[in-house]
Amino acid sequence: MLDTLLRILALTRKELLAVLKDRRARVSLFIPPIIQGLIFGYAATYDLNHVPYAVLDQDRTSASREFLAGLDGSGVFERVGNLHSAQDIRTYIDQRRALLVVQIEQNFERKLQLGQTADVQIIADGRNSNTAGTASSYITAVVSNFNEHWRKDHGLPAAVLTSTDRAWYNPNLDTRWNMIPGLIGQLAMFQTLLLTAMSVAREREQGTFDQLLVTPFRPFEIMAGKAMPSMLVGIVQATGVFLVAQLWFRIPFAGSIITLYSGLLVFLLAAIGIGLLLSAVASTMQQAMLYALLLIMPFSLLSGLTTPLNNMPRALQYLTAINPLRYAIDIARRVYLEGAGLHLLSHDLLPLALIAAVTLSAASWMFGHRMT
Amino acid sequence: MRTDALQSHPRLRRVIALVVKETRQVLRDPSSIAIGVVMPLILILLFGYGLSLDVKNVPVALVVEDTSSTAMELVAGFQLSPYFNAQITHSQPPAERMMLEHTVDAIVRIPSDFARHVNEGSAQVQVLLHGGDANRARIIQGYVQGAIQAWNVRQAAQGRAMPSGSVSIQSRLWFNDANESHYFLVPGLIVLVMTLIGALLTAMVMAREWERGTLESLFVTPVRTEEILLGKTIPYFLLGMIGLALCIVSAKFLFHVPLRGTLPALLGASILYVLVALGIGLLISSSVKNQLVASQLAMLATFMPAMMLSGFLFDLRSMPTAIRLITYVLPARYYVTLLQTIFLAGNVWGVIIPNMLVLMTMIALLGIGSRAVTRKRLD
Numbered sequence: 001m002l003d004t005l006l007r008i009l010a011l012t013r014k015e016l017l018a019v020l021k022d023r024r025a026r027v028s029l030f031i032p033p034i035i036q037g038l039i040f041g042y043a044a045t046y047d048l049n050h051v052p053y054a055v056l057d058q059d060r061t062s063a064s065r066e067f068l069a070g071l072d073g074s075g076v077f078e079r080v081g082n083l084h085s086a087q088d089i090r091t092y093i094d095q096r097r098a099l100l101v102v103q104i105e106q107n108f109e110r111k112l113q114l115g116q117t118a119d120v121q122i123i124a125d126g127r128n129s130n131t132a133g134t135a136s137s138y139i140t141a142v143v144s145n146f147n148e149h150w151r152k153d154h155g156l157p158a159a160v161l162t163s164t165d166r167a168w169y170n171p172n173l174d175t176r177w178n179m180i181p182g183l184i185g186q187l188a189m190f191q192t193l194l195l196t197a198m199s200v201a202r203e204r205e206q207g208t209f210d211q212l213l214v215t216p217f218r219p220f221e222i223m224a225g226k227a228m229p230s231m232l233v234g235i236v237q238a239t240g241v242f243l244v245a246q247l248w249f250r251i252p253f254a255g256s257i258i259t260l261y262s263g264l265l266v267f268l269l270a271a272i273g274i275g276l277l278l279s280a281v282a283s284t285m286q287q288a289m290l291y292a293l294l295l296i297m298p299f300s301l302l303s304g305l306t307t308p309l310n311n312m313p314r315a316l317q318y319l320t321a322i323n324p325l326r327y328a329i330d331i332a333r334r335v336y337l338e339g340a341g342l343h344l345l346s347h348d349l350l351p352l353a354l355i356a357a358v359t360l361s362a363a364s365w366m367f368g369h370r371m372t
Numbered sequence: 373m374r375t376d377a378l379q380s381h382p383r384l385r386r387v388i389a390l391v392v393k394e395t396r397q398v399l400r401d402p403s404s405i406a407i408g409v410v411m412p413l414i415l416i417l418l419f420g421y422g423l424s425l426d427v428k429n430v431p432v433a434l435v436v437e438d439t440s441s442t443a444m445e446l447v448a449g450f451q452l453s454p455y456f457n458a459q460i461t462h463s464q465p466p467a468e469r470m471m472l473e474h475t476v477d478a479i480v481r482i483p484s485d486f487a488r489h490v491n492e493g494s495a496q497v498q499v500l501l502h503g504g505d506a507n508r509a510r511i512i513q514g515y516v517q518g519a520i521q522a523w524n525v526r527q528a529a530q531g532r533a534m535p536s537g538s539v540s541i542q543s544r545l546w547f548n549d550a551n552e553s554h555y556f557l558v559p560g561l562i563v564l565v566m567t568l569i570g571a572l573l574t575a576m577v578m579a580r581e582w583e584r585g586t587l588e589s590l591f592v593t594p595v596r597t598e599e600i601l602l603g604k605t606i607p608y609f610l611l612g613m614i615g616l617a618l619c620i621v622s623a624k625f626l627f628h629v630p631l632r633g634t635l636p637a638l639l640g641a642s643i644l645y646v647l648v649a650l651g652i653g654l655l656i657s658s659s660v661k662n663q664l665v666a667s668q669l670a671m672l673a674t675f676m677p678a679m680m681l682s683g684f685l686f687d688l689r690s691m692p693t694a695i696r697l698i699t700y701v702l703p704a705r706y707y708v709t710l711l712q713t714i715f716l717a718g719n720v721w722g723v724i725i726p727n728m729l730v731l732m733t734m735i736a737l738l739g740i741g742s743r744a745v746t747r748k749r750l751d
């Protein structure tokens with residue numbers, strides 16, 4: 001037992017030396033996740049804070065000015081032009097000078113005073129329909145605010161039915177709150193998987209793997225010795241991104257750090273298992289790298305980070321069951337925002353543990369049985 | 373006649389020889405085929421079918437504590453809406469349990485005194501949103517507001533409520549009337565595929581030649597540096613064009629994304645971008661000369677930014693200034709703008725020309741750069 005442990009530790013030490021001896025390799029392992037965490041943390045948000053818009057005010061009354069003041073004062077909308085005819089709308093939208101054009105009809109004020117419904121036309125650039133939709137929803141909020149004030153100021157009855165909205169876990173519906181926790185798994189997976197996939201393939205290409213097999217090491221010990229360094233690298237990378245989220249972006253953390261790290265540990269084991277299996281299958285470094293890249297891309301795209309999982313067709317959703325990143329992102333978000341404990345995360349942890357168990361045992365079996 | 377022409381142009385002959393050699397290498401190397409053809413196909417299918425930001429059939433729990441006809445009218449509004457998939461409960465705890473398990477995205481609670489308040493002229497429903505996905509939650513919030521608004525309008529129309537002046541919004545989404553998210557996701561996919569073939573594949577292949585020392589042996593032949601670079605570029609450029617053809621055909625016929633601009637404009641923009649991506653791939657591989665580092669760098673420098681910083685998913689204008697400055701040096705940003713415009717808006721020259729000029733400048737700079745890096749190692 002002790003021998004096994006000592007052998008694993010010796011192999012781990014050797015592996016770590018091989019990975020970290022080169023200064024460039026050290027830098028390329030630890031700096032990119034932190035920089036990416038910072039940059040993508042800022043970039044990856046669906047919230048808008050600068051929406052350029054143009055106005056075609058065909059009413060030009062105090063009511064229409066009051067309406068526009070509501071937009072200008074929202075802190076989100078920036079007026080980039082006052083249009084004089086409907087022909088100008090096309091220029092502003094086509095040339096991307098404005099994301100939306102607000103068109104206020106004639107008789108806007110009169111209709112309001114008569115208690116009728118006054119129309120405001122919003123023309124949005126649908127080239128990115130998600131952004132346009134978000135901007136329109138901001139306008140809706142400005143409009144209902146205006147309506148409320150207008151009615152109050154003019155002694156009109158308020159709308160019969162209104163709603164009080166509250167959001168659980170993310171009161172201001174800030175998309176950064178669920179993007180940045182997701183980045184922890186996303187950024188840690190890339191290099192962990194690649195590094196693991198290369199580790200055995202490198203030895204095989206250089207012929208040192210056969211030497212390793214004739215030493216007293218058992219396949220299981222080789223597997224563990226190869227998995228340990230990647231695990232350390234993965235944990236350090238995840239911690240880097242976690243610190244960026246905590247110290248720089250100050251994302252509120254509702255759960256416990258122990259739960260988060262337990263989840264990350266199981267996730268990294270699964271990712272490493274997949275990496276080792278690739279490594280066992282591949283015979284050259286190039287193949288290993290290629291297999292890893294071929295997997296990493298669908299893993300990242302189908303993880304639920306940028307587009308929700310339940311928007312995917314059923315068949316594809318089943319396919320994502322083997323994607324460890326999907327579970328890691330769910331764990332990170334739920335621990336962060338919902339403060340979920342381990343018992344609530346079992347539907348994430350169990351599949352991850354299963355992936356880890358299957359891939360790791362398959363990899364160690366292949367180490368013992370596949371000679372090239 | 374043709375041979376004569378070639379004989380008298382040794383440069384052309386050498387370049388052609390290199391291209392032939394390189395093409396054979398690509399065809400015989402399964403990894404190039406994997407990245408150049410298999411990966412684009414996988415991405416096309418995943419993107420076209422897998423990714424969607426559309427919010428439809430939202431599961432909501434309706435807590436109906438009031439069973440009066442007034443309340444049921446509101447309930448019916450939710451049940452008939454194509455946006456909602458309403459599940460009715462009669463008390464709050466089961467609804468909250470569904471929310472905790474995240475089987476519903478929102479709870480709409482109609483309190484027991486609802487009808488009474490409606491008669492008094494002011495009623496409220498409570499809306500609870502699951503903030504686990506904030507983008508989705510905000511869209512759902514908009515749908516709920518819409519349902520409430522519709523109820524108010526109906527009440528007023530039936531003469532049960534006093535009409536009162538209010539502003540109503542008529543929204544129109546130009547270029548994408550149906551509000552289909554794959555209209556902008558599929559052009560984004562083309563950017564990713566072109567980046568992959570142009571930068572990642574080239575970086576890996578060139579780095580492998582450096583690693584194996586086969587590039588140095590080329591240097592002792594009469595072939596010039598720029599001829600080597602050209603010989604390397606042309607086959608991968610052609611591979612990129614195959615990827616592009618796959619993407620355009622599937623965008624048009626599989627996913628029915630309209631192409632409102634012209635094909636020449638689309639091809640022109642794509643050719644420029646592939647050249648930029650190739651330039652980056654050459655530059656990376658010639659500077660690091662190691663497959664692993666080159667492929668990581670290519671991923672970090674091209675693929676991830678093409679996804680996160682190009683404006684294809686996330687709005688560039690809302691990023692902080694420092695991050696926005698970074699996006700200006702990324703070619704993907706210009707290509708995304710070009711593609712979204714050419715596909716959905718048409719040939720808007722005011723957008724196309726400036727963006728193409730930037731890509732051309734980048735090609736020139738990268739060409740000079742990779743030549744300098746390659747020549748330096750000759751000495």
